[in-house]
Amino acid sequence: MKLPTRKIDDYEPIVGKGEVESIIKLAERVKGARVIHVNATSYGGGVAECLKSIVPLAQSVGLDARWQVLQADKDFFVVTKAIHNALQGNTSIELTKDMKKVYLDVNSFNAKILDLDGDVIVIHDPQPLPLIRVKKNDGKWVWRCHIDTSQPNKHVWDFLKSYVEKYDALIFSRETYVPKDLKGVKIFIRYPSIDPLSDKNKPLPQTKILETLEKYGLNPDKPIIGQVARFDPWKNPLGVIDTYRKVKEKIPGLQLVLVGSFAHDDPEGVEWYRKTVEYAGGDKNIYILTNLDGVGDVEVNAFQRSFTVALQLSIREGFGLAVAEALWKCVPVVATRVGGIPLQVIDGVTGFLVEGIDEAAEKTTLLLKRYWLSRELGHNGMNHVKRNFLVTKDLKDYLRLHIELVGR
Template sequence: MLQSVAVAPKKLADYRPIVGEEAVEELRSLAAPLRGARILHVNATAFGGGVAEILYTLVPLMRDVGLDAHWQVISGEEEFFNVTKAIHNGLQGMDVPFTEEMRRIYERYNRLNAERFEGDYDIVVVHDPQPAALVRYTGGKGGKVWVWRCHIDTSTPNPAFWEFLLDLIRPYDAHIFTMREFVGPGLESKHLAIIPPSIDPLSDKNAPMDDGEIEAIVSGFGVDLSRPLLLQVSRFDPWKDPLGVLDAYRLVKREFSGAQLALVGSMASDDPEGWFYCDRTLRHAGEDFDIFVLHNFHGVGAREVNAFQRAADVVIQKSTREGFGLVVTEALWKGKPVVGGRAGGIPLQVIDGETGFLVESVEECAQKALYLLRHPEKAKEMGQKGKEHVRRNFLITRHLRDYLELFRTLLRC
């Protein structure tokens, strides 16, 4: 069978102080007709990236409200994940080749994973392109309803990649996208749902921290908290533009000579390109010892990311293409305004001039970072607005509600 992912129990009642009694009771009422429904989520990795983070909370909360929810991951060798990374880039519009050999590798691993698929479920939710062919190679067996959940922006894809994927996802009974604008050309869905992602406010990455712990963690990596700190948290990926962040930091440093920059990421098992781009980032950083390039192999986990986001004076997410950008949500939840690229789901979160700033160039990024450094009271006000925006729109409880409503529609209950 596919590899099952163990998740720790979570209680919906624990979120009551954050979202209120009414929201909690609404969720329990929505879930009541679904009690006992068998739900399976399938994706490519249990570590690294927003999908895994969401499922570590979403699956146990589904269980807590009465669903029989499970999470499994597919398996593959490096050649498969090299191909799926190219597919990811191609779907976001990158001009990269799609060869017959790449097609054969993708299909072979999806066929092998389909052979390992076991069990009977009311709904199977398949996340992103890596396992998208499962419905084809299983013949739809094992699931009464199959749903494909796309976390990336396919609005202007490389045609070769989109035509290939479109043929694979057409058989699904429903499709979920983050934004309506992300739906690729020519997809005619029997049921199209728009569900933005979310964060768990009680996770290690987002739970409150005292100042002493923040200082101990961040200074332990060599950062001087008496000086300004700029931060970007993201995978090492060309779409996240860490090289552009480095260039913007250098412009800021001309006026704030003590400024520091931390680029904090994680190396996910389904992203072999990450190491290459991390090396490229290090070369671009050069010998500036006020730049800190850190990832999970340096001991940076959820708690450390939490501390860096709380310690930062300016949080940046200079993406040029983006699915949603949960790191933006995380920073806003901590009361930090964000300087973000005008891409993907970032404008849903960064209301320009209110919860942060939207930028389209290195120079704009530097200018807005300088503004926040020069106007700390305004930055604090924007951060407070950002936290409330997340509370209303992007917490895991809202995400659970959207799934419950979709499941009830699909199962007609």
């Protein structure tokens, strides 16, 4: 697949010369190592977002980094969405023999057509997990789990665990996500990251922001709040609309933007998009937009920069890259205290952590009324992301992992 061009030197104005030099020095110890990343989709969702930057950046410091995507049909993704939901805590899901067969057969097919001959093979999330069955003795296999597995469905986890334990190392986004019955495997904790030079996060001229708002019918002179997330029950888009309605009682001109994309590996997306549109009830100040409306990375960037407050009211959340994206743009975030969100939203410092709709509405209203507070929290957020969640730090962490596994 075609990847953007990335050079480590381009990040020097953002992270400093010393940080760039330390990355180059680390890379020398694994120069030429063949690193293969495999995930379920090339578009939509945080994993593809990360790989789109980390792979070319790794190439720029001397690694032979590659990214491959599973070939699969809708039936497979229906099964893997059920697995995803089960790992995030849905206890009602049971995998039938037919579902397991679909899951394993698609992975067997991909094991034959994918190039899995590498020094380090990084498998992302549960969709390609069973590829480990073709592991050879020389390469090191790593499973990178991006979701919250702190309270997994036992039936589904027991089925997957036999594959997980075959890996040489596992990566989770938080220590609390590591299932308690995992033993005898190297475990690393690594945060996902955003790329400050990507179309979604690079600086934009004010004219481009205004042009985007005008194109989609928003009024730049009235306050805008919004959430960027897949249309998914875990992302709680209906709760976002409830919050907007409560805030609008005190701020009548308020506008809400809900931006999502239809990822190839998410068969529930269309259904939840329809539910969200129906729940909005024709409110002309609610804008529900997707990639099918022409909303790409630059448009998401423009919308996020137009927000006075960003929302992330997820019920469960592996990390929530949209939080870091908003904070990087100096926009404070009102979010639920779940998953990886509290790593990004420091309560009262970079935004507010809330327990429910009433508190979300209260804190959003506060930030809309007190612009000085909104600016202060947004500025704090940008610095917090710069220290902890940029792709350069992610690359550094990956290099240390590679050094531990195959380094010289």
